[in-house]
Every structure is written in C-alpha cells, then in structure tokens.
Amino acid sequence: MPDISYSDPRLAAVYDALNPAGADTAFYLDMAGSEPKFVLDMGCGTGALAVELARRGHKVTGADPAAGMMAVARGRAGADVVDWIESDAASLDVPTRFDLVFMTGHVFQVFLTDEAIAAALRNLRRHLKHNGRIVFETRNPAVRDWEGWTQADTASTVEVAGIGRVAVHYDMTAVDGQLVRYETRFDFGGGDKVVAPGVLRFVERDQLAAMLAQAGFTRVEWYGDWNLSPALPTSPELIVVAG
Numbered sequence: 001m002p003d004i005s006y007s008d009p010r011l012a013a014v015y016d017a018l019n020p021a022g023a024d025t026a027f028y029l030d031m032a033g034s035e036p037k038f039v040l041d042m043g044c045g046t047g048a049l050a051v052e053l054a055r056r057g058h059k060v061t062g063a064d065p066a067a068g069m070m071a072v073a074r075g076r077a078g079a080d081v082v083d084w085i086e087s088d089a090a091s092l093d094v095p096t097r098f099d100l101v102f103m104t105g106h107v108f109q110v111f112l113t114d115e116a117i118a119a120a121l122r123n124l125r126r127h128l129k130h131n132g133r134i135v136f137e138t139r140n141p142a143v144r145d146w147e148g149w150t151q152a153d154t155a156s157t158v159e160v161a162g163i164g165r166v167a168v169h170y171d172m173t174a175v176d177g178q179l180v181r182y183e184t185r186f187d188f189g190g191g192d193k194v195v196a197p198g199v200l201r202f203v204e205r206d207q208l209a210a211m212l213a214q215a216g217f218t219r220v221e222w223y224g225d226w227n228l229s230p231a232l233p234t235s236p237e238l239i240v241v242a243g
C-alpha cells in the first residue's frame with residue numbers, strides 16, 4: 001500500500017516543516033561539488049534538494065512515485081529548471097545517463113524485499129554514466145532508532161502555510177524481523193486527525209554489500225555519518241557511495 005504521508009497532498013504539504021535541511025543536505029550538496037553534473041534525485045519527495053542542486057548549476061532530474069510530494073516539488077520556487085518525473089526507482093526509464101544518483105531521506109528503506117532492493121539497484125545502475133556513482137543512506141539497524149519512535153520522543157507542532165498548526169508524532173507499532181512498522185499521527189485540530197501507516201526495512205551492512213555486488217557495483221565506499229566518519233558498528237547511518 002502506498003504511504004499516504006507522501007501521496008496525500010495535505011500530508012505531503014506538512015513534510016518540509018517536519019524535515020528541515022540538515023547535515024545530510026550539506027553532505028549531498030558537497031558530493032555533487034561545483035562542476036556541473038547530471039544528477040538524478042530518486043525519491044526526491046518535495047524537491048528541496050533537487051531545486052538547490054539545479055540552482056548550483058547541475059542538470060537535475062527529480063523522480064518520485066508519490067503524487068502529493070511531486071505536487072509540492074513542482075510548486076517550489078525554482079522548480080522549472082528541474083525535470084520532474086513521477087516514477088519509482090525500479091521502473092524509471094529515461095534516456096539520460098547520470099554522473100550521480102542520490103536517494104536521500106532514507107528512501108532506500110522503503111524497499112522491503114531483497115527483490116525490491118535488487119530491482120531498484122539494477123535499474124538505477126543502468127542510469128549511471130560509466131564512471132557514475134549512486135549515493136544513499138540507510139539507518140544502521142544496530143542503533144535501533146525505532147525504539148525512539150514514540151509520542152514522548154517525537155511529538156512536535158509545526159505551522160504550515162495554507163494549513164495552519166499541525167501536531168505530529170510517530171509511533172512504532174511492530175518489529176517483524178528487519179521490517180519496522182510505524183504510524184505517523186497528524187492532528188490538524190478540531191478533531192481532524194489522520195493516521196498514516198508506514199513500514200521501513202533496516203538492512204544489515206553485510207547484506208547490503210552483497211546486494212550491491214549482485215547489482216554490479218564494484219567500488220563501494222561506506223561512511224557512518226554525514227561528517228564522512230567511517231561506518232562503525234555504532235554509527236547512526238550506513239552511507240553508501242558506489243560505482
């Protein structure tokens with residue numbers, strides 16, 4: 001089932017207020033560098049990074065399967081210089097070959113099965129130039145982030161233009177092997193509440209290394225955090241740069 005946090009226009013409109021630019025944004029902008037490049041932002045969501053990359057002179061394609069997110073992206077100031085495509089990672093089919101393919105904001109964790117991961121990695125690799133690289137991150141399962149997905153730890157209230165005040169929190173509901181089920185709970189006031197169920201996979205580093213090799217990636221660098229520190233057992237992220 002598609003995640004309504006992304007497909008529903010009103011819920012997608014809340015995304016940017018909940019997810020302001022952070023150290024990950026700086027990492028991806030640095031990865032792109034200052035030389036103009038062809039960049040695919042896969043799972044671009046509301047398009048903030050895609051538009052900023054384009055503003056810096058890169059030739060950017062932003063792709064996402066969720067209509068709600070794409071509507072926000074297309075409406076963003078500066079959006080007209082980005083090529084927007086409504087597509088998921090496995091079925092994207094464009095003639096451009098990219099220097100860089102980015103998947104940011106833990107997009108990778110929406111691929112729930114080995115088959116889904118393989119299909120996405122294979123198809124994204126097909127879209128790379130000969131020396132192109134894919135860059136993405138997945139949360140390190142050893143850190144067990146989901147244990148903090150409670151109302152007490154995640155509750156926030158944001159102000160969203162055209163919508164007003166929205167109270168949001170996350171509730172982890174079940175852990176089923178590597179799959180973590182959770183709900184995003186939106187309260188728009190006056191009894192107007194929406195519950196958006198989601199599920200994410202927390203893949204192990206060794207497994208991911210094998211899947212990258214299987215998909216044809218031969219050069220893989222790993223980082224554990226946005227400051228380029230090495231991936232250690234306790235690092236918050238598994239950040240992959242692969243070609």
Ligand SMILES: C[S@@+](CC[C@H](N)C(=O)[O-])C[C@H]1O[C@@H](n2cnc3c(N)ncnc32)[C@H](O)[C@@H]1O
Pocket residue numbers: 006019042043044045046064065066069087088089090103104105106107110
């Ligand atoms: C947490 S958001 C991240 C958005 C954006 N990259 C960011 O960093 O803010 C996850 C995004 O993945 C997208 N998504 C869901 N399934 C996908 C798939 N199969 N392929 C590519 N993107 C997908 C969602 O629509 C959503 O926009």
